[in-house]
Amino acid sequence: MGRALLGCIADDFTGATDLANNLVRSGMRTVQTIGVPGDEAATVDADAIVVALKSRTIPAADAVQQSLAALRWLQGQGVQQVYFKYCSTFDSTPDGNIGPVTDALLDALHGPGQGFTIACPAFPENQRTVFKGHLFVGDQLLSESGMRNHPLTPMTDANLVRVMQAQTRRRVGLVAQHVVARGAGAIRARFDELQGEGVSVAVVDAVGNDDLLRIGEALAGMPLVTAGSGIAIGLPQNWRNAGQLKDDVAADVLPSASGSRAVISGSCSLATNAQVAQFKATGGAAFAIDPLELAAGADVAGAALEWAGPRLAQGPVLVYATAEPEAVKSVQAQLGAARAGEVVEQALSSIAIGLVRAGVRQLVVAGGETSGAVVQALGVQRMAIGPQIDPGVPWTAVQSPVCAGETVHMALKSGNFGAPDFFRKAFAMLGQQR
Numbered sequence: 001m002g003r004a005l006l007g008c009i010a011d012d013f014t015g016a017t018d019l020a021n022n023l024v025r026s027g028m029r030t031v032q033t034i035g036v037p038g039d040e041a042a043t044v045d046a047d048a049i050v051v052a053l054k055s056r057t058i059p060a061a062d063a064v065q066q067s068l069a070a071l072r073w074l075q076g077q078g079v080q081q082v083y084f085k086y087c088s089t090f091d092s093t094p095d096g097n098i099g100p101v102t103d104a105l106l107d108a109l110h111g112p113g114q115g116f117t118i119a120c121p122a123f124p125e126n127q128r129t130v131f132k133g134h135l136f137v138g139d140q141l142l143s144e145s146g147m148r149n150h151p152l153t154p155m156t157d158a159n160l161v162r163v164m165q166a167q168t169r170r171r172v173g174l175v176a177q178h179v180v181a182r183g184a185g186a187i188r189a190r191f192d193e194l195q196g197e198g199v200s201v202a203v204v205d206a207v208g209n210d211d212l213l214r215i216g217e218a219l220a221g222m223p224l225v226t227a228g229s230g231i232a233i234g235l236p237q238n239w240r241n242a243g244q245l246k247d248d249v250a251a252d253v254l255p256s257a258s259g260s261r262a263v264i265s266g267s268c269s270l271a272t273n274a275q276v277a278q279f280k281a282t283g284g285a286a287f288a289i290d291p292l293e294l295a296a297g298a299d300v301a302g303a304a305l306e307w308a309g310p311r312l313a314q315g316p317v318l319v320y321a322t323a324e325p326e327a328v329k330s331v332q333a334q335l336g337a338a339r340a341g342e343v344v345e346q347a348l349s350s351i352a353i354g355l356v357r358a359g360v361r362q363l364v365v366a367g368g369e370t371s372g373a374v375v376q377a378l379g380v381q382r383m384a385i386g387p388q389i390d391p392g393v394p395w396t397a398v399q400s401p402v403c404a405g406e407t408v409h410m411a412l413k414s415g416n417f418g419a420p421d422f423f424r425k426a427f428a429m430l431g432q433q434r
């Protein structure tokens with residue numbers, strides 16, 4: 001059995017690297033696997049393991065099944081605590097999947113209908129805060145932020161107690177910020193009080209990193225934690241206190257980078273739109289993908305690769321389907337949201353394979369679903385986590401059968417993360433890597 005302390009199940013791939021990044025920065029050596037590893041017996045040598053699923057927008061029953069398979073594999077690794085990671089904007093479809101997966105994990109860990117956990121997507125470093133159970137993105141309620149226009153998971157209610165209650169069979173309650181501010185003892189007392197009232201899932205307020213650290217302390221020994229990546233910063237200290245976590249090796253060292261540079265963007269989020277605009281405005285070579293042409297059967301991937309080939313030597317190239325909300329709505333009205341997403345993801349995946357075949361070894365992918373599709377198409381099985389580019393986005397190093405034996409550096413950028421100059425900043429940083 002391995003010695004991993006924390007076992008994580010992430011519902012998308014950018015989310016997984018976001019969580020791994022926070023764990024690494026808090027001193028846990030972390031390995032990220034793509035999907036549930038096939039080899040039951042192999043033990044992973046790390047303090048934390050993040051199993052990346054692509055389960056955020058699939059049918060709830062499939063998300064449950066995949067999450068339970070991940071749980072069983074993590075239990076086989078001997079983990080002491082399980083962390084279900086979802087989006088800091090609580091992205092979910094009308095059918096879930098956060099509630100159904102939480103129910104299934106609690107049932108599996110505690111018995112049917114039993115157990116207690118938290119729900120806390122707060123990530124203050126990325127302007128996601130929870131106050132009186134309401135999720136804010138910067139100064140806006142979730143429901144008034146760009147998330148209301150998300151292509152797959154539009155979020156139209158900021159009240160997390162209500163959103164979660166609509167998804168779970170269990171009763172949902174609230175640990176308010178004035179309790180969190182009083183420290184771990186007060187938080188634990190509130191957990192007890194809520195359990196006495198029949199509550200099994202507590203939405204927990206957090207408006208700053210101090211809150212996350214207090215909550216982290218209160219979560220020591222809780223078998224299941226459900227959260228965004230922010231809560232992760234408060235957990236490692238619990239194992240340090242117990243003498244189980246040694247800070248004797250750097251947790252974020254990657255091999256040095258080489259090869260050509262490219263960005264693939266399938267995210268239509270506000271931040272990505274700004275990053276694509278900035279890259280183009282500063283003279284970056286960019287190729288736009290039109291979903292309608294794709295759906296009509298045109299060889300858009302071939303055209304993109306033909307375009308990129310001669311440009312790769314000159315610097316990073318960008319291939320993008322990123323579009324403003326009005327354009328996305330118009331495409332979705334013609335193709336349906338799911339089909340539009342599918343054709344774009346498929347094309348961007350083929351382009352990623354082609355780019356790696358053409359010598360790209362430094363690849364930024366923008367968008368959670370997009371990253372999932374690209375990473376799977378490249379046949380990546382594990383990701384080593386390196387230094388942070390912007391909050392929530394680290395460089396990683398992977399192996400792919402598409403360029404067997406050679407390392408590819410990949411950064412999986414969540415749609416709404418990163419400064420406007422993210423793409424150039426990312427590559428500049430690899431150039432200066434230790």
Ligand SMILES: Nc1ncnc2c1ncn2[C@@H]1O[C@H](COP(=O)(O)OP(=O)(O)O)[C@@H](O)[C@H]1O
Binds near residue numbers: 413
């Ligand atoms: N122009 C477009 N029209 C419609 N859908 C699009 C367009 N561009 C990308 N998409 C789809 O939108 C979804 C964006 O989701 P994702 O990659 O998770 O980005 P984010 O991280 O911003 O949420 C993907 O399924 C992608 O294929």
Ligand SMILES: O=C(O)[C@@H](O)C(=O)COP(=O)(O)O
Binds near residue numbers: 269369392
């Ligand atoms: O928690 C977050 O915000 C991210 O880690 C994440 O999951 C974002 O998802 P995408 O916006 O779909 O990349």
